Amino acid sequence: MSDSSHEIDVDVAVIGAGSAGLVAFRQANKYADRVVLIEGGAYGTTCARVGCMPSKLLISAAEVAHSAHHAGRFGVHPTSVRIDGKEVMDRVRRERDRFVGFVLDSVERIPPDQKIRGMARFDGPNTLLVEDGPRINAGRIVIATGSRTRIAGFLKGAGRRLVTNDEVFDWTDLPGSVAVFGPGVIGLELGQALSRLGVRVRMFGVGGAVGPIQDPEIRQVALDSFNREFPLDPDAETTGVRETDAGVEVSFCDENGNQASETFDYLLAATGRRPNVDGLALETTGLALDDHGVPEFDPYTLRCGDSTIFIAGDANNELPLLHEAADEGRIAGANAGRFPDVQTGSRRAPVSVVFTDPQIAAVGLSIQQTEERCRGCFAVGSADFENQGRSRVIGKNRGLLRVYGEHGTGRFMGAEMFGPAAEHIAHLLAWSLQQRLDVDQMLGMPFYHPVIEEGLRTALRDLHDKLKLGPESSDECMDCGPGT
Numbered sequence: 200m201s202d203s204s205h206e207i208d209v210d211v212a213v214i215g216a217g218s219a220g221l222v223a224f225r226q227a228n229k230y231a232d233r234v235v236l237i238e239g240g241a242y243g244t245t246c247a248r249v250g251c252m253p254s255k256l257l258i259s260a261a262e263v264a265h266s267a268h269h270a271g272r273f274g275v276h277p278t279s280v281r282i283d284g285k286e287v288m289d290r291v292r293r294e295r296d297r298f299v300g301f302v303l304d305s306v307e308r309i310p311p312d313q314k315i316r317g318m319a320r321f322d323g324p325n326t327l328l329v330e331d332g333p334r335i336n337a338g339r340i341v342i343a344t345g346s347r348t349r350i351a352g353f354l355k356g357a358g359r360r361l362v363t364n365d366e367v368f369d370w371t372d373l374p375g376s377v378a379v380f381g382p383g384v385i386g387l388e389l390g391q392a393l394s395r396l397g398v399r400v401r402m403f404g405v406g407g408a409v410g411p412i413q414d415p416e417i418r419q420v421a422l423d424s425f426n427r428e429f430p431l432d433p434d435a436e437t438t439g440v441r442e443t444d445a446g447v448e449v450s451f452c453d454e455n456g457n458q459a460s461e462t463f464d465y466l467l468a469a470t471g472r473r474p475n476v477d478g479l480a481l482e483t484t485g486l487a488l489d490d491h492g493v494p495e496f497d498p499y500t501l502r503c504g505d506s507t508i509f510i511a512g513d514a515n516n517e518l519p520l521l522h523e524a525a526d527e528g529r530i531a532g533a534n535a536g537r538f539p540d541v542q543t544g545s546r547r548a549p550v551s552v553v554f555t556d557p558q559i560a561a562v563g564l565s566i567q568q569t570e571e572r573c574r575g576c577f578a579v580g581s582a583d584f585e586n587q588g589r590s591r592v593i594g595k596n597r598g599l600l601r602v603y604g605e606h607g608t609g610r611f612m613g614a615e616m617f618g619p620a621a622e623h624i625a626h627l628l629a630w631s632l633q634q635r636l637d638v639d640q641m642l643g644m645p646f647y648h649p650v651i652e653e654g655l656r657t658a659l660r661d662l663h664d665k666l667k668l669g670p671e672s673s674d675e676c677m678d679c680g681p682g683t
Contacts, residue, residue, distance in 0.1 A: 212337035219512025219528035220343035226532030239318035261395035284373030346513035357466040358442030374464035386469030404433035413565035501531035550629035558621035563613030580662025595619035
């Protein structure tokens with residue numbers, strides 16, 4: 200219950216102290232005198248506690264183990280490789296807590312009178328009720344309440360064996376086996392990491408999706424690659440999930456259409472996330488809400504309709520990425536602080552990376568969006584990394600890069616990739632897109648030899664030729680060096 204006898208007036212109230220909320224709070228403070236930050240859960244962002252950082256710690260351990268197991272192809276033969284699950288998870292938790300500590304330090308520096316603890320809900324468009332806290336009359340409000348794991352109902356049959364990525368990083372040891380439901384970003388990253396650390400993994404999907412990949416050719420390459428490491432059915436027919444004395448039994452149709460069942464120590468639900476807006480009593484605000492209960496908003500100002508309410512980060516269900524959350528927090532916080540001077544914020548070129556091996560990356564428009572935007576007048580350039588020089592040298596020669604360009608203008612529209620160094624190539628492409636470079640200008644940039652980025656030049660040359668932007672590239676490009 201809110202302490203209605205305690206009432207305060209503020210210029211801006213920010214609900215949520217995650218990545219978007221903390222940035223919004225700092226921005227609002229630049230323009231407004233009375234700003235408060237409300238948090239009902241534990242301080243520390245999703246990224247630091249259960250997202251970006253702990254997952255990369257687990258992935259890093261898996262990469263070391265995988266490299267050791269496959270060192271023989273270089274003529275290097277380790278006498279033995281022993282994975283100590285307790286030591287792996289101890290490092291994950293220890294380093295995770297260190298990253299969380301950095302966030303807590305920044306929160307600690309916020310003046311106490313600007314921090315309010317408790318779950319908040321609306322009581323009208325400009326009023327918040329805080330559980331066991333004050334009634335807050337706010338000139339403007341920023342919703343930055345983040346998201347939480349969405350669990351499909353039938354998975355609850357796993358009972359006590361059901362875990363989400365929020366719980367995985369608190370394990371004190373690695374289990375023997377895990378069934379992963381959801382081959383999205385979280386499922387692919389954690390599932391592959393666990394498999395490479397010696398955990399028996401089987402992955403189940405619905406609808407055929409493999410991570411965020413939209414390009415059908417890249418999706419098939421990725422699916423084939425993952426299936427060489429662990430079973431992944433992106434459109435599985437699951438007939439039952441139930442907890443047993445031995446673990447959790449999953450019944451399904453196998454690749455031959457036969458009924459099968461396997462028992463696992465745990466079932467990891469990686470079936471997406473949902474915005475934390477359902478407990479906010481948004482129906483009292485008069486805002487138009489979408490099917491997920493999220494207020495309709497302007498993606499460039501983050502303003503909800505013509506109200507004094509703004510929404511940023513995972514709560515708006517738009518782009519659940521840390522850099523996007525920070526950008527949205529900056530825009531929403533500044534607009535709330537200087538209201539009614541609402542300004543359009545600068546949005547960066549879309550870029551996303553999945554830290555599997557090979558990595559998955561997307562920049563700009565998908566192939567479907569490119570076709571729609573260009574009305575079919577576009578071309579695709581590609582590079583297969585099987586024979587790419589540096590990739591073969593380091594034994595990472597798997598994957599496919601496809602880049603999209605517009606006929607007539609030669610404009611670079613977007614790209615998708617499943618391959619080595621995708622995180623780095625994605626940045627080069629995102630920078631090029633944001634600078635509005637065309638394909639010829641991108642090809643005019645320097646490429647060192649031998650580097651994996653030469654595969655990007657191969658794809659751009661292919662796109663250049665298909666767009667008929669000039670003389671075709673030579674099959675034997677001497678400035679490219681061998682194996683590019």
